[in-house]
Amino acid sequence: MTLLALPLQEQAVFVLAAMVLFTSFLLLAQTRLVTSIHTFAWQGGLVAAITALMAWSSDAPHLYLSAALTLGLKALLIPWMLHRLVRRVELDRHTESLAWPAATLLGGAGLVLFSYWVVLPIEHLELAATRNIVAISLSVVLLGMLLMVARRQIVQEVIGFMSIENGLFLGAVTTAHGMPLVVELGVAFDVLVAAILFGVFFLQIRESIESLDADRLDRLSEREPEA
């Protein structure tokens, strides 16, 4: 079955999902902190748009609520909080030099291939369309993890963490038309609390090591000094 034979809404979902994946790569290559936060906000907006589209095409009104929740949390509130924090700790002009930009992006591409390989056995379930979306959401999750590993900045780690959540949410919405409402509210609550805690931690970490560089969090290790 070619993708062109799908109904128009599903094609639109595909295009949007591809754009979500694209924003993941943008996050991976972005060196300016503020631009990263904006890219992350766009990713949240795209996921919210997909949710709204699914709500409309599959006539599932409770998805409108989760779309609104995603838009409010991932595209507006959390980016705004991050932005405020970054300004508060005067990192808004911060640019980071990437250690291995080409290798990181190639690694990212490898992760996408890996995701497609993982979901390969699911093909005879329902349609090929689902398989694609599961692969894309898994890729977004794995790219988020790569982002957290590749970056040394604590704010970037948070963005990676939250973009993992985006990938999970994308998977839940597109494969199963969203989780039951209680669960979705619970997950949204957890994400909100996590975002607040991140804010608390920025300040605690800055207070204790006077930097937001994750490389300097190295006091605890198995190599204990001989006192």
Add this chain to the structure above:
Amino acid sequence: MNALLLTLLPSAGGMLLLAAIARYRWAAPLNLGLSILGFTGSLWLAHEVLTRGLVQAPGLRVDVLNAPLLVLTAFVGMTTAFFSLRYMAQVVRAHRIGRSSRRLYHSLYQAFLFTMLLALATDNLGILWVAVEGATLATVLLVSLYRTPESVEAAWKYFILCGVGIAQALFGTVLIYFAAQQAIPDPAQGLTWSVLHQYAPRLHPTVMSIAFVFALVGYGTKVGLVPLHHWLPDAHSEGPAPISALLSGLLLNVALYAVLRLKVLADAPLLAAGHPRLTGYLLMGFGLVSFLVAALFLQRQQDIKRLFAYSSIEHMGLATFAFGLGGGLATFAGLFHMLVHSLTKSSLFITVGHATQVAGSQRLQHIRGLLQTQPALGWGLLLGAVAIAGFPPFGLFTSEFLLISATLDRWPFLSLLLLSGLAMAFAGIFRQLHPVVFGEPPAAQRPVRASLLPVAMHLSLVLWLGLSVPPVLAGWLDQATHLLAGVDAFGGLQ
């Protein structure tokens, strides 16, 4: 229903109530009072489960598998709250935490307890995930309570590693929901464990196996399985001792419980598809590696709390291995091990917490001669260490003996690895603890006001369980074994 409410509500209300109470003098006893109330509720709940076999409420379901764990969680929550009275009073006197941290401490203590009780009692896999993640969120600020650079770093590591890990479990949960859409009559119930269990053989085996791998990695991070364990020693050593006791004694159990629930769901379709041992092999591998690596790392620890944190990884690895081995005997041993390890380890963290206050340091080489400075504390630590090393007549001996018998039966050569790992762990702990208990105390070491009642309660329970398992508990564990492994625990032996 009422019993469920009495179990869950005190801690749920407590986290809000204690956030509002600024005076430490009231907050600490209230914390204990609420925990006692919760424990009473859990006893009532256990009674209901005993008479009716199953207690259900919308979204909640208590059966033979989670009833003993709920009672255990409420019990350890209560005794640790008692310990925390004196321990935290000492911390407050030493001005190690500020006013807002004191309020935060008690509120988050109850929040932590609530999330664990909810994770155990819920019937919904999604809520289970939300509660386990909630437990992480409740404890990160407790780990960084002292605000030292080390504790902030430990909390950050804990937050990030467990957050990312647990995200994998959510992906697994999404996949289960996806598989359920095709298999069960009412797709909206696709995360309800009891419904999924009923239709489990109809779930798609490939999707379920991928889902189980993700869930195992996710919840396994919280169990502390190697190589996902890096947060565990840091978080245990840097947080206040009551929190270490709860993390080690309860949270690891809750995460392993989540893995077990999902294993039951994945096993049925995989059996139908001709891969009956897939989940078992995964658990065996992770469990054995965790057990051996932790036993090795035990040898070189210089911090007393890190030492026991690695011992927790070791014991959780052993339990995971037992569930992976499968069959009635090993599964029974695994469940029993979860209970006795939790009781022993929380009692150890209580004595260790007081020992660090006596010596004013967590480094093993600075803590000396506890038997002379404060004999009761020294004996508590010594007996706890004897119990955790698996000596008879304590309960851990029983579970380890059963596990090794089961291993000899099915994988004889693995029992060699198990025995050498146990010997290594024993050597590691005793070599380090011998001078701590028996050595010559430094001049500056002074006894503290310790609460040893919880230690006595825990250790006598472990001793009792080692001498004879009460028939009620044996019956429960037997039925839980039947649920997990499909066979009776001692069916093959009679």
